[in-house]
Amino acid sequence: MPIKHTYAEHGDACRAANALDIVGDRWSLIIAREVMLSPKRFADLLASVRGITPSVLTERLRALTGSGVIEKVVLPDLGRTRIYRATDWGRGLEPVLESLGRWYTSGPEPQTEGGMTPDGVVLAMRTMAPATSASVAPLALVLYDERVTDSPSFGYAVTSADGRLTVTPGLPASGAPTSVRADATAWSELLFGSTPLASAEATEQVVIAGDRDAVADLIGLFRAG
Incomplete structure:
Protein backbone atom coordinates (compact mmCIF):
# COMPACT_ATOMS: atom_id res chain seq x y z
CA MET A 1 0.00 0.00 0.00
CA THR A 112 -29.19 13.04 -8.36
CA GLU A 113 -30.02 9.34 -8.40
CA GLY A 114 -30.35 6.80 -5.61
CA GLY A 115 -31.90 7.06 -2.17
CA MET A 116 -31.62 8.98 1.07
CA THR A 117 -30.96 7.91 4.64
CA PRO A 118 -33.12 9.33 7.44
CA ASP A 119 -30.43 11.65 8.79
CA GLY A 120 -29.36 12.52 5.25
CA VAL A 121 -32.80 13.80 4.27
CA VAL A 122 -33.20 15.67 7.57
CA LEU A 123 -29.88 17.43 7.03
CA ALA A 124 -31.15 18.32 3.56
CA MET A 125 -34.32 19.72 5.15
CA ARG A 126 -32.23 21.82 7.51
CA THR A 127 -30.16 23.07 4.58
CA MET A 128 -33.10 23.93 2.34
CA ALA A 129 -35.62 24.98 5.01
CA PRO A 130 -37.41 28.01 3.52
CA ALA A 131 -38.01 31.21 5.40
CA THR A 132 -41.74 31.56 5.93
CA SER A 133 -44.11 33.95 7.59
CA ALA A 134 -46.69 31.19 7.89
CA SER A 135 -47.05 29.23 11.09
CA VAL A 136 -46.25 25.56 10.63
CA ALA A 137 -48.07 23.12 12.85
CA PRO A 138 -45.73 21.00 15.03
CA LEU A 139 -45.05 17.68 13.40
CA ALA A 140 -43.55 14.41 14.59
CA LEU A 141 -41.52 12.85 11.78
CA VAL A 142 -40.40 9.22 11.89
CA LEU A 143 -38.13 8.04 9.08
CA TYR A 144 -36.68 4.69 8.11
CA ASP A 145 -34.73 3.36 5.12
CA GLU A 146 -36.68 0.69 3.27
CA ARG A 147 -33.51 -0.34 1.42
CA VAL A 148 -32.16 -1.72 4.70
CA THR A 149 -33.49 -4.96 6.18
CA ASP A 150 -35.01 -4.31 9.61
CA SER A 151 -34.13 -0.63 9.30
CA PRO A 152 -34.21 1.25 12.59
CA SER A 153 -36.56 4.24 12.78
CA PHE A 154 -35.41 7.72 13.71
CA GLY A 155 -37.66 10.42 15.14
CA TYR A 156 -37.50 14.18 14.57
CA ALA A 157 -39.49 17.23 15.61
CA VAL A 158 -40.53 19.75 12.95
CA THR A 159 -41.48 23.18 14.27
CA SER A 160 -41.35 26.80 13.20
CA ALA A 161 -40.27 29.91 15.06
CA ASP A 162 -39.30 33.42 14.00
CA GLY A 163 -40.15 32.69 10.39
CA ARG A 164 -37.85 29.68 10.14
CA LEU A 165 -38.50 25.97 10.08
CA THR A 166 -36.47 23.83 12.44
CA VAL A 167 -35.96 20.07 12.32
CA THR A 168 -34.32 18.54 15.36
CA PRO A 169 -33.48 14.95 16.35
CA GLY A 170 -35.91 13.33 18.77
CA LEU A 171 -39.68 13.29 18.80
CA PRO A 172 -41.50 16.24 20.42
CA ALA A 173 -41.40 15.81 24.20
CA SER A 174 -45.06 16.74 24.59
CA GLY A 175 -46.19 14.93 21.49
CA ALA A 176 -47.56 16.49 18.33
CA PRO A 177 -51.07 16.63 16.87
CA THR A 178 -49.78 15.28 13.55
CA SER A 179 -47.23 12.58 12.80
CA VAL A 180 -45.69 11.18 9.66
CA ARG A 181 -43.99 7.82 9.27
CA ALA A 182 -42.15 7.51 5.98
CA ASP A 183 -39.37 5.92 4.02
CA ALA A 184 -36.60 8.53 3.88
CA THR A 185 -36.28 8.43 0.10
CA ALA A 186 -40.03 8.74 -0.42
CA TRP A 187 -40.13 11.68 1.98
CA SER A 188 -37.27 13.41 0.14
CA GLU A 189 -39.08 12.97 -3.18
CA LEU A 190 -42.13 14.67 -1.70
CA LEU A 191 -40.10 17.63 -0.46
CA PHE A 192 -37.60 18.06 -3.28
CA GLY A 193 -39.20 16.21 -6.19
CA SER A 194 -42.59 16.03 -7.82
CA THR A 195 -44.13 12.90 -6.31
CA PRO A 196 -47.76 13.57 -5.35
CA LEU A 197 -48.53 13.03 -1.67
CA ALA A 198 -51.47 10.80 -2.56
CA SER A 199 -49.17 8.48 -4.54
CA ALA A 200 -46.76 8.08 -1.61
CA GLU A 201 -49.71 7.37 0.68
CA ALA A 202 -51.15 4.81 -1.72
CA THR A 203 -47.94 2.75 -1.55
CA GLU A 204 -47.81 3.24 2.25
CA GLN A 205 -44.33 4.70 1.96
CA VAL A 206 -45.80 7.70 3.77
CA VAL A 207 -48.39 7.24 6.53
CA ILE A 208 -49.99 10.29 8.14
CA ALA A 209 -51.81 10.42 11.45
CA GLY A 210 -53.58 13.67 12.25
CA ASP A 211 -53.88 16.75 10.08
CA ARG A 212 -53.06 15.77 6.49
CA ASP A 213 -53.40 19.37 5.34
CA ALA A 214 -50.59 20.38 7.71
CA VAL A 215 -48.30 17.85 6.04
CA ALA A 216 -49.34 19.03 2.58
CA ASP A 217 -48.62 22.63 3.62
CA LEU A 218 -45.13 21.66 4.83
CA ILE A 219 -44.37 19.91 1.55
CA GLY A 220 -45.67 22.93 -0.35
CA LEU A 221 -43.29 25.23 1.49
CA PHE A 222 -40.25 23.22 0.39
CA ARG A 223 -41.44 22.97 -3.19
CA ALA A 224 -42.14 26.68 -3.33
CA GLY A 225 -38.69 27.44 -1.91
Missing part, protein backbone atom coordinates in the same frame (compact mmCIF):
# COMPACT_ATOMS: atom_id res chain seq x y z
CA PRO A 2 1.46 3.40 -0.98
CA ILE A 3 2.36 5.78 1.82
CA LYS A 4 -0.13 8.60 2.14
CA HIS A 5 1.36 12.04 2.65
CA THR A 6 -0.61 14.93 4.11
CA TYR A 7 -0.89 18.38 2.57
CA ALA A 8 1.09 19.68 5.53
CA GLU A 9 3.90 17.26 4.71
CA HIS A 10 3.88 18.63 1.18
CA GLY A 11 4.29 22.14 2.60
CA ASP A 12 0.72 23.40 2.13
CA ALA A 13 -0.36 25.48 5.14
CA CYS A 14 -3.87 26.20 3.77
CA ARG A 15 -6.33 25.23 6.50
CA ALA A 16 -8.90 24.05 3.97
CA ALA A 17 -6.28 21.71 2.52
CA ASN A 18 -5.37 20.46 5.98
CA ALA A 19 -9.06 19.89 6.72
CA LEU A 20 -9.15 17.59 3.70
CA ASP A 21 -6.46 15.48 5.35
CA ILE A 22 -9.11 14.72 7.99
CA VAL A 23 -12.34 14.39 5.98
CA GLY A 24 -11.20 14.32 2.36
CA ASP A 25 -11.00 10.55 1.95
CA ARG A 26 -13.88 8.78 0.20
CA TRP A 27 -16.77 8.12 2.63
CA SER A 28 -15.32 10.18 5.49
CA LEU A 29 -17.79 13.04 5.14
CA ILE A 30 -20.63 10.58 4.59
CA ILE A 31 -19.77 8.81 7.85
CA ALA A 32 -19.68 12.20 9.58
CA ARG A 33 -23.09 12.98 8.06
CA GLU A 34 -24.58 9.76 9.39
CA VAL A 35 -23.47 10.40 12.99
CA MET A 36 -24.16 14.15 12.91
CA LEU A 37 -27.70 13.92 14.33
CA SER A 38 -27.99 10.39 15.74
CA PRO A 39 -25.42 7.96 17.12
CA LYS A 40 -25.01 4.79 15.08
CA ARG A 41 -23.73 1.29 15.60
CA PHE A 42 -21.12 -0.15 13.24
CA ALA A 43 -23.83 -2.25 11.56
CA ASP A 44 -26.02 0.83 11.09
CA LEU A 45 -23.16 2.69 9.41
CA LEU A 46 -22.31 -0.28 7.23
CA ALA A 47 -25.90 -0.25 5.96
CA SER A 48 -26.28 3.51 5.53
CA VAL A 49 -22.89 4.39 4.00
CA ARG A 50 -23.63 2.88 0.63
CA GLY A 51 -20.80 0.96 -1.03
CA ILE A 52 -18.35 0.90 1.86
CA THR A 53 -16.75 -2.37 2.98
CA PRO A 54 -16.34 -3.43 6.63
CA SER A 55 -12.56 -3.04 6.46
CA VAL A 56 -12.73 0.46 4.97
CA LEU A 57 -15.40 1.50 7.47
CA THR A 58 -13.20 0.27 10.30
CA GLU A 59 -10.27 2.27 8.95
CA ARG A 60 -12.32 5.44 8.45
CA LEU A 61 -13.85 5.20 11.92
CA ARG A 62 -10.40 4.77 13.43
CA ALA A 63 -9.11 7.83 11.55
CA LEU A 64 -12.13 10.02 12.34
CA THR A 65 -12.01 8.99 15.98
CA GLY A 66 -8.29 9.65 16.17
CA SER A 67 -8.72 13.12 14.68
CA GLY A 68 -11.52 14.02 17.09
CA VAL A 69 -14.37 14.25 14.56
CA ILE A 70 -16.31 11.38 16.12
CA GLU A 71 -16.14 9.41 19.34
CA LYS A 72 -16.88 5.82 20.26
CA VAL A 73 -19.15 5.27 23.25
CA VAL A 74 -19.92 2.00 25.05
CA LEU A 75 -23.52 1.93 26.24
CA PRO A 76 -24.33 0.58 29.73
CA ASP A 77 -26.56 -2.19 28.38
CA LEU A 78 -26.13 -5.93 28.75
CA GLY A 79 -24.49 -6.22 25.36
CA ARG A 80 -22.10 -3.31 25.99
CA THR A 81 -23.20 -1.90 22.63
CA ARG A 82 -20.65 0.33 20.92
CA ILE A 83 -21.94 3.39 19.11
CA TYR A 84 -20.31 6.23 17.23
CA ARG A 85 -21.39 9.85 17.45
CA ALA A 86 -20.08 13.22 16.32
CA THR A 87 -18.13 15.31 18.78
CA ASP A 88 -18.95 18.99 19.23
CA TRP A 89 -16.16 19.74 16.78
CA GLY A 90 -17.45 17.10 14.38
CA ARG A 91 -20.93 18.62 14.41
CA GLY A 92 -19.28 21.78 13.11
CA LEU A 93 -19.10 20.00 9.76
CA GLU A 94 -22.85 20.50 9.23
CA PRO A 95 -22.36 23.93 7.58
CA VAL A 96 -19.73 22.33 5.35
CA LEU A 97 -22.24 19.71 4.22
CA GLU A 98 -24.86 22.44 3.75
CA SER A 99 -22.49 24.48 1.59
CA LEU A 100 -21.56 21.46 -0.51
CA GLY A 101 -25.24 20.65 -1.03
CA ARG A 102 -26.08 24.21 -2.08
CA TRP A 103 -23.01 24.36 -4.32
CA TYR A 104 -24.03 21.16 -6.10
CA THR A 105 -27.64 22.37 -6.44
CA SER A 106 -26.44 25.52 -8.21
CA GLY A 107 -24.44 23.51 -10.75
CA PRO A 108 -25.27 22.55 -14.32
CA GLU A 109 -26.49 19.04 -13.44
CA PRO A 110 -28.12 19.22 -9.99
CA GLN A 111 -30.18 16.05 -10.43
